[in-house]
Amino acid sequence: MDHETDTFTKKLKELSKRYARAQLVPLHQARDFVARQLGFQHWNDVTKEHRTGWLPTQAQLSSIENLLINSLPEDEAGRPKHGYYIQTSIFENDVQHRKTDGHGYQISVSLGDVHLYGKGWHLYVPEAPNKTPRLEIAKQIEQEAPVHEPQFQKQALSIALKRAEQVRAGIASDWPRRSTKPDKEGVVRHPISGAESNKWYCLHCDSSMTGKQIAKSLWHCPSCDASPLDIHENAWWLEDGDSGAKPLEDIDIQGRPDLVVDVADTRLKLELDPERITLLIRSALVEDASNASERLGAIFADINIHEDNDVWITFDEDLWPEHKEPVSALAVAALLGIRVEQELCLRELPFAWPGLGEHTSSTVEYTEMMLKAYASQRADKSTE
Numbered sequence: 001m002d003h004e005t006d007t008f009t010k011k012l013k014e015l016s017k018r019y020a021r022a023q024l025v026p027l028h029q030a031r032d033f034v035a036r037q038l039g040f041q042h043w044n045d046v047t048k049e050h051r052t053g054w055l056p057t058q059a060q061l062s063s064i065e066n067l068l069i070n071s072l073p074e075d076e077a078g079r080p081k082h083g084y085y086i087q088t089s090i091f092e093n094d095v096q097h098r099k100t101d102g103h104g105y106q107i108s109v110s111l112g113d114v115h116l117y118g119k120g121w122h123l124y125v126p127e128a129p130n131k132t133p134r135l136e137i138a139k140q141i142e143q144e145a146p147v148h149e150p151q152f153q154k155q156a157l158s159i160a161l162k163r164a165e166q167v168r169a170g171i172a173s174d175w176p177r178r179s180t181k182p183d184k185e186g187v188v189r190h191p192i193s194g195a196e197s198n199k200w201y202c203l204h205c206d207s208s209m210t211g212k213q214i215a216k217s218l219w220h221c222p223s224c225d226a227s228p229l230d231i232h233e234n235a236w237w238l239e240d241g242d243s244g245a246k247p248l249e250d251i252d253i254q255g256r257p258d259l260v261v262d263v264a265d266t267r268l269k270l271e272l273d274p275e276r277i278t279l280l281i282r283s284a285l286v287e288d289a290s291n292a293s294e295r296l297g298a299i300f301a302d303i304n305i306h307e308d309n310d311v312w313i314t315f316d317e318d319l320w321p322e323h324k325e326p327v328s329a330l331a332v333a334a335l336l337g338i339r340v341e342q343e344l345c346l347r348e349l350p351f352a353w354p355g356l357g358e359h360t361s362s363t364v365e366y367t368e369m370m371l372k373a374y375a376s377q378r379a380d381k382s383t384e
């Protein structure tokens, strides 16, 4: 899939998510809603068509844009002249390449979260204003300049925080004025449900807060960072109702916590478990087989890995010649540093007359011979 169509799917998904959030409906419902705007019955139909190269027309895209705008709460003063922030931020190609101190990085915004990507590092600032920013550094480049230097980290963080502020301001600009500015009585309006109150309750942590507090944290719970969907004008879920909630003091409300740096080895690691060893050994056995019969033998053989990683291969006497060395399998085992023990056994085989496969290397030919042999048995002849 090329970059353009990939971006298209991402945007449709992002749009559905926004719609679900604004309309308080499950994501699958929002996706089906978007699908119907595109003339399909379900979201599945969109992805199916998209896989065969289908792309929406400009008119269809515009109708989805309108759908998003209409799903947002209306401002008292009507719609902003320059369109909604969310509308423009979803439909802009928002990955930007920049440099700081000569070191390249990418900055992007996804669902309100800010991401900075550099070579071997990723800095992430969540949308919720009191959630911890994190810097992930790949261990293998840990000692390389500049990402482990506090000065560089500080600079990258301040770039990301600045972008996060812009995003928050942009999102809030789509809301009714009353959602961010309490009136004389401290009453604010919920940006999604439209309810008005001077006291609010968090479904997630049972805190209660003033209109001023919730407006200041842009409708994320100032205590636990729950999203605006968890903020309600009464505590209907508590046994004691509103009086059962814990009031938040201003002093309990903290700003953005300090940057947390995680260093992790992100190199791919080889884990040689019995399943993987068996897979390699069996692949080599198939390579060692020189006819259809031996190939069946290679696939049918028992391969057991013992505790110390020694491997036991049990061949079937009729599907593997007694003195045949599985050269490739032994070579693979040597590379893996494991010992091989071989043994033969006699057990019930999947097909009668196993010797038929010794005359061909073609599975098609073998199958033909085997079918004929089964069909040409005479009813009056006793079995051998």
Ligand SMILES: [Zn+2]
Pocket (backbone or CB within 6 Å): 202, 203, 204, 205, 206, 207, 221, 222, 223, 224, 225, 226
């Ligand atoms: Zn909370």
